[in-house]
Amino acid sequence: MKPTGSMLDYALNEIRARIQSGEYPPGTKLTTQEISDSLGISRTPVISAINRLVSLGLVEAIPRRGMVVAKMSPEQVQDVLEVRKMMELYAISGALRTVAAQPEALAELRRMLDGFHGAYEKGDAExxxxxxxxxxxxxxxxxxxxxxxxxxxNWSVAAIFYFFFRTNQPDRHREMTLQHHVQMVDALATGDELLLSSAIQTHVNSCYDLLDLYRAFNSK
Structure with missing residues:
Protein backbone atom coordinates (compact mmCIF):
# COMPACT_ATOMS: atom_id res chain seq x y z
CA MET A 1 0.00 0.00 0.00
CA LYS A 2 1.40 3.38 -1.01
CA PRO A 3 1.63 6.11 1.63
CA THR A 4 -1.14 8.69 1.72
CA GLY A 5 1.21 11.37 0.36
CA SER A 6 1.81 9.36 -2.79
CA MET A 7 -1.91 8.74 -3.22
CA LEU A 8 -2.58 12.44 -2.83
CA ASP A 9 0.02 13.34 -5.46
CA TYR A 10 -1.40 10.69 -7.79
CA ALA A 11 -4.96 11.94 -7.38
CA LEU A 12 -3.90 15.57 -7.73
CA ASN A 13 -1.95 14.95 -10.93
CA GLU A 14 -4.69 12.82 -12.48
CA ILE A 15 -7.55 15.21 -11.74
CA ARG A 16 -5.51 18.18 -12.90
CA ALA A 17 -4.60 16.33 -16.11
CA ARG A 18 -8.29 15.59 -16.79
CA ILE A 19 -9.13 19.26 -16.34
CA GLN A 20 -6.26 20.35 -18.58
CA SER A 21 -7.21 17.84 -21.29
CA GLY A 22 -10.82 19.00 -21.34
CA GLU A 23 -12.18 15.70 -19.98
CA TYR A 24 -13.53 17.76 -17.08
CA PRO A 25 -14.57 21.02 -18.78
CA PRO A 26 -15.47 24.21 -16.85
CA GLY A 27 -18.61 23.77 -14.77
CA THR A 28 -18.18 20.01 -14.37
CA LYS A 29 -19.16 18.75 -10.93
CA LEU A 30 -16.39 16.65 -9.39
CA THR A 31 -17.87 13.64 -7.60
CA THR A 32 -15.34 12.13 -5.23
CA GLN A 33 -16.78 8.62 -5.37
CA GLU A 34 -16.75 8.51 -9.18
CA ILE A 35 -13.21 9.83 -9.31
CA SER A 36 -11.93 7.48 -6.63
CA ASP A 37 -13.54 4.52 -8.45
CA SER A 38 -11.94 5.55 -11.75
CA LEU A 39 -8.52 5.92 -10.12
CA GLY A 40 -8.82 2.77 -8.04
CA ILE A 41 -8.06 4.52 -4.77
CA SER A 42 -10.00 5.60 -1.68
CA ARG A 43 -11.96 8.83 -1.44
CA THR A 44 -9.64 10.37 1.18
CA PRO A 45 -6.77 11.38 -1.14
CA VAL A 46 -9.30 12.41 -3.82
CA ILE A 47 -11.00 14.79 -1.38
CA SER A 48 -7.61 16.20 -0.34
CA ALA A 49 -6.59 16.61 -3.98
CA ILE A 50 -9.80 18.46 -4.87
CA ASN A 51 -9.33 20.76 -1.87
CA ARG A 52 -5.80 21.45 -3.09
CA LEU A 53 -7.18 22.33 -6.52
CA VAL A 54 -9.63 24.71 -4.84
CA SER A 55 -6.70 26.51 -3.19
CA LEU A 56 -5.02 26.74 -6.61
CA GLY A 57 -8.15 28.26 -8.15
CA LEU A 58 -8.73 25.39 -10.56
CA VAL A 59 -11.85 24.16 -8.74
CA GLU A 60 -14.63 26.14 -7.05
CA ALA A 61 -16.70 25.17 -4.01
CA ILE A 62 -20.24 26.27 -4.92
CA PRO A 63 -23.06 26.13 -2.34
CA ARG A 64 -25.66 23.41 -3.10
CA ARG A 65 -23.61 22.25 -6.10
CA GLY A 66 -20.41 21.04 -4.50
CA MET A 67 -17.00 21.10 -6.15
CA VAL A 68 -16.98 22.18 -9.80
CA VAL A 69 -14.26 22.93 -12.32
CA ALA A 70 -13.73 26.70 -12.29
CA LYS A 71 -14.53 29.04 -15.13
CA MET A 72 -12.00 31.79 -15.78
CA SER A 73 -13.06 35.18 -17.04
CA PRO A 74 -10.99 36.78 -19.82
CA GLU A 75 -9.90 39.38 -17.27
CA GLN A 76 -8.58 36.65 -14.96
CA VAL A 77 -6.77 35.04 -17.88
CA GLN A 78 -5.11 38.34 -18.70
CA ASP A 79 -3.94 38.68 -15.09
CA VAL A 80 -2.50 35.16 -15.16
CA LEU A 81 -0.69 35.81 -18.43
CA GLU A 82 0.87 38.98 -17.02
CA VAL A 83 2.09 37.10 -13.95
CA ARG A 84 3.45 34.30 -16.15
CA LYS A 85 5.38 36.78 -18.29
CA MET A 86 6.75 38.49 -15.19
CA MET A 87 8.05 35.17 -13.78
CA GLU A 88 9.58 34.03 -17.07
CA LEU A 89 11.38 37.34 -17.50
CA TYR A 90 12.61 37.22 -13.90
CA ALA A 91 14.07 33.74 -14.53
CA ILE A 92 16.32 34.92 -17.39
CA SER A 93 19.51 35.66 -15.47
CA GLY A 94 19.35 32.49 -13.39
CA ALA A 95 18.55 30.31 -16.39
CA LEU A 96 21.47 31.73 -18.36
CA ARG A 97 23.84 31.02 -15.46
CA THR A 98 22.58 27.46 -15.10
CA VAL A 99 22.88 26.66 -18.81
CA ALA A 100 26.42 28.05 -18.90
CA ALA A 101 27.41 25.75 -16.03
CA GLN A 102 25.26 22.74 -16.98
CA PRO A 103 25.17 22.08 -20.75
CA GLU A 104 23.03 18.99 -20.17
CA ALA A 105 20.15 21.29 -19.14
CA LEU A 106 20.21 22.88 -22.58
CA ALA A 107 20.31 19.44 -24.20
CA GLU A 108 17.13 18.50 -22.33
CA LEU A 109 15.33 21.57 -23.66
CA ARG A 110 16.45 20.70 -27.20
CA ARG A 111 14.98 17.20 -26.78
CA MET A 112 11.71 18.81 -25.75
CA LEU A 113 11.78 20.90 -28.93
CA ASP A 114 12.03 17.70 -30.96
CA GLY A 115 8.88 16.45 -29.27
CA PHE A 116 6.68 19.42 -30.12
CA HIS A 117 5.72 18.34 -33.65
CA GLY A 118 4.87 14.82 -32.52
CA ALA A 119 2.83 16.24 -29.64
CA TYR A 120 0.65 18.27 -31.98
CA GLU A 121 0.01 15.16 -34.05
CA LYS A 122 -1.17 13.32 -30.93
CA GLY A 123 -3.67 16.03 -30.07
CA ASP A 124 -4.12 19.24 -28.15
CA ALA A 125 -3.88 17.64 -24.72
CA GLU A 126 -0.42 16.24 -25.47
CA ASN A 154 -0.20 29.99 -11.90
CA TRP A 155 -0.20 27.70 -14.94
CA SER A 156 -2.71 25.37 -13.30
CA VAL A 157 -5.12 28.23 -12.67
CA ALA A 158 -5.14 29.00 -16.41
CA ALA A 159 -5.21 25.36 -17.52
CA ILE A 160 -8.65 25.64 -19.07
CA PHE A 161 -7.62 28.66 -21.12
CA TYR A 162 -4.38 27.04 -22.27
CA PHE A 163 -6.28 23.98 -23.45
CA PHE A 164 -8.76 26.27 -25.22
CA PHE A 165 -5.80 28.11 -26.75
CA ARG A 166 -4.32 24.89 -28.14
CA THR A 167 -7.70 23.66 -29.42
CA ASN A 168 -8.46 26.88 -31.30
CA GLN A 169 -4.93 27.75 -32.39
CA PRO A 170 -4.54 28.05 -36.22
CA ASP A 171 -1.82 25.91 -37.80
CA ARG A 172 0.19 29.01 -38.76
CA HIS A 173 0.02 30.15 -35.15
CA ARG A 174 1.34 26.78 -33.97
CA GLU A 175 4.37 27.12 -36.21
CA MET A 176 4.94 30.62 -34.89
CA THR A 177 4.78 29.53 -31.25
CA LEU A 178 7.13 26.65 -31.99
CA GLN A 179 9.57 29.19 -33.41
CA HIS A 180 9.35 31.14 -30.14
CA HIS A 181 10.54 28.03 -28.29
CA VAL A 182 13.40 27.62 -30.73
CA GLN A 183 14.40 31.24 -30.16
CA MET A 184 14.34 30.71 -26.40
CA VAL A 185 16.67 27.72 -26.65
CA ASP A 186 18.98 29.50 -29.10
CA ALA A 187 19.15 32.51 -26.78
CA LEU A 188 20.02 30.29 -23.83
CA ALA A 189 22.69 28.55 -25.91
CA THR A 190 24.34 31.82 -26.93
CA GLY A 191 23.77 33.67 -23.67
CA ASP A 192 21.74 36.32 -25.49
CA GLU A 193 19.66 37.97 -22.76
CA LEU A 194 17.93 40.40 -25.13
CA LEU A 195 16.85 37.66 -27.55
CA LEU A 196 15.56 35.53 -24.68
CA SER A 197 13.56 38.44 -23.29
CA SER A 198 12.10 39.21 -26.71
CA ALA A 199 11.17 35.58 -27.38
CA ILE A 200 9.43 35.25 -24.01
CA GLN A 201 7.43 38.43 -24.40
CA THR A 202 6.41 37.63 -27.98
CA HIS A 203 5.41 34.11 -27.00
CA VAL A 204 3.26 35.05 -24.02
CA ASN A 205 1.76 38.01 -25.86
CA SER A 206 0.58 35.65 -28.60
CA CYS A 207 -1.87 34.17 -26.11
CA TYR A 208 -3.69 37.49 -25.99
CA ASP A 209 -4.69 36.98 -29.63
CA LEU A 210 -7.36 34.48 -28.60
CA LEU A 211 -8.78 36.39 -25.65
CA ASP A 212 -11.70 37.79 -27.68
CA LEU A 213 -12.55 34.31 -28.91
CA TYR A 214 -12.28 32.99 -25.36
CA ARG A 215 -14.53 35.82 -24.17
CA ALA A 216 -17.23 34.64 -26.59
CA PHE A 217 -16.72 31.02 -25.49
CA ASN A 218 -16.89 31.96 -21.81
CA SER A 219 -20.17 33.85 -22.23
CA LYS A 220 -22.06 30.76 -23.43
Missing amino acids: AENVEFRFHSKYIELAGNKQLLELYKA
Whole structure:
Protein backbone atom coordinates (compact mmCIF):
# COMPACT_ATOMS: atom_id res chain seq x y z
CA MET A 1 0.00 0.00 0.00
CA LYS A 2 1.40 3.38 -1.01
CA PRO A 3 1.63 6.11 1.63
CA THR A 4 -1.14 8.69 1.72
CA GLY A 5 1.21 11.37 0.36
CA SER A 6 1.81 9.36 -2.79
CA MET A 7 -1.91 8.74 -3.22
CA LEU A 8 -2.58 12.44 -2.83
CA ASP A 9 0.02 13.34 -5.46
CA TYR A 10 -1.40 10.69 -7.79
CA ALA A 11 -4.96 11.94 -7.38
CA LEU A 12 -3.90 15.57 -7.73
CA ASN A 13 -1.95 14.95 -10.93
CA GLU A 14 -4.69 12.82 -12.48
CA ILE A 15 -7.55 15.21 -11.74
CA ARG A 16 -5.51 18.18 -12.90
CA ALA A 17 -4.60 16.33 -16.11
CA ARG A 18 -8.29 15.59 -16.79
CA ILE A 19 -9.13 19.26 -16.34
CA GLN A 20 -6.26 20.35 -18.58
CA SER A 21 -7.21 17.84 -21.29
CA GLY A 22 -10.82 19.00 -21.34
CA GLU A 23 -12.18 15.70 -19.98
CA TYR A 24 -13.53 17.76 -17.08
CA PRO A 25 -14.57 21.02 -18.78
CA PRO A 26 -15.47 24.21 -16.85
CA GLY A 27 -18.61 23.77 -14.77
CA THR A 28 -18.18 20.01 -14.37
CA LYS A 29 -19.16 18.75 -10.93
CA LEU A 30 -16.39 16.65 -9.39
CA THR A 31 -17.87 13.64 -7.60
CA THR A 32 -15.34 12.13 -5.23
CA GLN A 33 -16.78 8.62 -5.37
CA GLU A 34 -16.75 8.51 -9.18
CA ILE A 35 -13.21 9.83 -9.31
CA SER A 36 -11.93 7.48 -6.63
CA ASP A 37 -13.54 4.52 -8.45
CA SER A 38 -11.94 5.55 -11.75
CA LEU A 39 -8.52 5.92 -10.12
CA GLY A 40 -8.82 2.77 -8.04
CA ILE A 41 -8.06 4.52 -4.77
CA SER A 42 -10.00 5.60 -1.68
CA ARG A 43 -11.96 8.83 -1.44
CA THR A 44 -9.64 10.37 1.18
CA PRO A 45 -6.77 11.38 -1.14
CA VAL A 46 -9.30 12.41 -3.82
CA ILE A 47 -11.00 14.79 -1.38
CA SER A 48 -7.61 16.20 -0.34
CA ALA A 49 -6.59 16.61 -3.98
CA ILE A 50 -9.80 18.46 -4.87
CA ASN A 51 -9.33 20.76 -1.87
CA ARG A 52 -5.80 21.45 -3.09
CA LEU A 53 -7.18 22.33 -6.52
CA VAL A 54 -9.63 24.71 -4.84
CA SER A 55 -6.70 26.51 -3.19
CA LEU A 56 -5.02 26.74 -6.61
CA GLY A 57 -8.15 28.26 -8.15
CA LEU A 58 -8.73 25.39 -10.56
CA VAL A 59 -11.85 24.16 -8.74
CA GLU A 60 -14.63 26.14 -7.05
CA ALA A 61 -16.70 25.17 -4.01
CA ILE A 62 -20.24 26.27 -4.92
CA PRO A 63 -23.06 26.13 -2.34
CA ARG A 64 -25.66 23.41 -3.10
CA ARG A 65 -23.61 22.25 -6.10
CA GLY A 66 -20.41 21.04 -4.50
CA MET A 67 -17.00 21.10 -6.15
CA VAL A 68 -16.98 22.18 -9.80
CA VAL A 69 -14.26 22.93 -12.32
CA ALA A 70 -13.73 26.70 -12.29
CA LYS A 71 -14.53 29.04 -15.13
CA MET A 72 -12.00 31.79 -15.78
CA SER A 73 -13.06 35.18 -17.04
CA PRO A 74 -10.99 36.78 -19.82
CA GLU A 75 -9.90 39.38 -17.27
CA GLN A 76 -8.58 36.65 -14.96
CA VAL A 77 -6.77 35.04 -17.88
CA GLN A 78 -5.11 38.34 -18.70
CA ASP A 79 -3.94 38.68 -15.09
CA VAL A 80 -2.50 35.16 -15.16
CA LEU A 81 -0.69 35.81 -18.43
CA GLU A 82 0.87 38.98 -17.02
CA VAL A 83 2.09 37.10 -13.95
CA ARG A 84 3.45 34.30 -16.15
CA LYS A 85 5.38 36.78 -18.29
CA MET A 86 6.75 38.49 -15.19
CA MET A 87 8.05 35.17 -13.78
CA GLU A 88 9.58 34.03 -17.07
CA LEU A 89 11.38 37.34 -17.50
CA TYR A 90 12.61 37.22 -13.90
CA ALA A 91 14.07 33.74 -14.53
CA ILE A 92 16.32 34.92 -17.39
CA SER A 93 19.51 35.66 -15.47
CA GLY A 94 19.35 32.49 -13.39
CA ALA A 95 18.55 30.31 -16.39
CA LEU A 96 21.47 31.73 -18.36
CA ARG A 97 23.84 31.02 -15.46
CA THR A 98 22.58 27.46 -15.10
CA VAL A 99 22.88 26.66 -18.81
CA ALA A 100 26.42 28.05 -18.90
CA ALA A 101 27.41 25.75 -16.03
CA GLN A 102 25.26 22.74 -16.98
CA PRO A 103 25.17 22.08 -20.75
CA GLU A 104 23.03 18.99 -20.17
CA ALA A 105 20.15 21.29 -19.14
CA LEU A 106 20.21 22.88 -22.58
CA ALA A 107 20.31 19.44 -24.20
CA GLU A 108 17.13 18.50 -22.33
CA LEU A 109 15.33 21.57 -23.66
CA ARG A 110 16.45 20.70 -27.20
CA ARG A 111 14.98 17.20 -26.78
CA MET A 112 11.71 18.81 -25.75
CA LEU A 113 11.78 20.90 -28.93
CA ASP A 114 12.03 17.70 -30.96
CA GLY A 115 8.88 16.45 -29.27
CA PHE A 116 6.68 19.42 -30.12
CA HIS A 117 5.72 18.34 -33.65
CA GLY A 118 4.87 14.82 -32.52
CA ALA A 119 2.83 16.24 -29.64
CA TYR A 120 0.65 18.27 -31.98
CA GLU A 121 0.01 15.16 -34.05
CA LYS A 122 -1.17 13.32 -30.93
CA GLY A 123 -3.67 16.03 -30.07
CA ASP A 124 -4.12 19.24 -28.15
CA ALA A 125 -3.88 17.64 -24.72
CA GLU A 126 -0.42 16.24 -25.47
CA ALA A 127 0.67 19.54 -27.02
CA GLU A 128 -0.42 21.33 -23.86
CA ASN A 129 1.52 18.84 -21.74
CA VAL A 130 4.72 19.37 -23.74
CA GLU A 131 4.28 23.14 -23.56
CA PHE A 132 3.89 22.98 -19.77
CA ARG A 133 6.94 20.75 -19.32
CA PHE A 134 9.09 22.97 -21.54
CA HIS A 135 8.28 26.19 -19.71
CA SER A 136 8.46 24.54 -16.28
CA LYS A 137 11.92 23.24 -17.14
CA TYR A 138 12.97 26.73 -18.20
CA ILE A 139 11.74 28.18 -14.89
CA GLU A 140 13.50 25.38 -13.01
CA LEU A 141 16.78 26.56 -14.55
CA ALA A 142 16.46 29.77 -12.51
CA GLY A 143 17.32 27.69 -9.43
CA ASN A 144 14.49 29.06 -7.27
CA LYS A 145 12.19 26.30 -6.00
CA GLN A 146 9.57 28.70 -4.69
CA LEU A 147 9.41 30.41 -8.07
CA LEU A 148 8.89 27.04 -9.75
CA GLU A 149 6.02 26.15 -7.41
CA LEU A 150 4.38 29.54 -7.96
CA TYR A 151 4.81 29.16 -11.71
CA LYS A 152 3.18 25.73 -11.74
CA ALA A 153 0.30 27.00 -9.61
CA ASN A 154 -0.20 29.99 -11.90
CA TRP A 155 -0.20 27.70 -14.94
CA SER A 156 -2.71 25.37 -13.30
CA VAL A 157 -5.12 28.23 -12.67
CA ALA A 158 -5.14 29.00 -16.41
CA ALA A 159 -5.21 25.36 -17.52
CA ILE A 160 -8.65 25.64 -19.07
CA PHE A 161 -7.62 28.66 -21.12
CA TYR A 162 -4.38 27.04 -22.27
CA PHE A 163 -6.28 23.98 -23.45
CA PHE A 164 -8.76 26.27 -25.22
CA PHE A 165 -5.80 28.11 -26.75
CA ARG A 166 -4.32 24.89 -28.14
CA THR A 167 -7.70 23.66 -29.42
CA ASN A 168 -8.46 26.88 -31.30
CA GLN A 169 -4.93 27.75 -32.39
CA PRO A 170 -4.54 28.05 -36.22
CA ASP A 171 -1.82 25.91 -37.80
CA ARG A 172 0.19 29.01 -38.76
CA HIS A 173 0.02 30.15 -35.15
CA ARG A 174 1.34 26.78 -33.97
CA GLU A 175 4.37 27.12 -36.21
CA MET A 176 4.94 30.62 -34.89
CA THR A 177 4.78 29.53 -31.25
CA LEU A 178 7.13 26.65 -31.99
CA GLN A 179 9.57 29.19 -33.41
CA HIS A 180 9.35 31.14 -30.14
CA HIS A 181 10.54 28.03 -28.29
CA VAL A 182 13.40 27.62 -30.73
CA GLN A 183 14.40 31.24 -30.16
CA MET A 184 14.34 30.71 -26.40
CA VAL A 185 16.67 27.72 -26.65
CA ASP A 186 18.98 29.50 -29.10
CA ALA A 187 19.15 32.51 -26.78
CA LEU A 188 20.02 30.29 -23.83
CA ALA A 189 22.69 28.55 -25.91
CA THR A 190 24.34 31.82 -26.93
CA GLY A 191 23.77 33.67 -23.67
CA ASP A 192 21.74 36.32 -25.49
CA GLU A 193 19.66 37.97 -22.76
CA LEU A 194 17.93 40.40 -25.13
CA LEU A 195 16.85 37.66 -27.55
CA LEU A 196 15.56 35.53 -24.68
CA SER A 197 13.56 38.44 -23.29
CA SER A 198 12.10 39.21 -26.71
CA ALA A 199 11.17 35.58 -27.38
CA ILE A 200 9.43 35.25 -24.01
CA GLN A 201 7.43 38.43 -24.40
CA THR A 202 6.41 37.63 -27.98
CA HIS A 203 5.41 34.11 -27.00
CA VAL A 204 3.26 35.05 -24.02
CA ASN A 205 1.76 38.01 -25.86
CA SER A 206 0.58 35.65 -28.60
CA CYS A 207 -1.87 34.17 -26.11
CA TYR A 208 -3.69 37.49 -25.99
CA ASP A 209 -4.69 36.98 -29.63
CA LEU A 210 -7.36 34.48 -28.60
CA LEU A 211 -8.78 36.39 -25.65
CA ASP A 212 -11.70 37.79 -27.68
CA LEU A 213 -12.55 34.31 -28.91
CA TYR A 214 -12.28 32.99 -25.36
CA ARG A 215 -14.53 35.82 -24.17
CA ALA A 216 -17.23 34.64 -26.59
CA PHE A 217 -16.72 31.02 -25.49
CA ASN A 218 -16.89 31.96 -21.81
CA SER A 219 -20.17 33.85 -22.23
CA LYS A 220 -22.06 30.76 -23.43
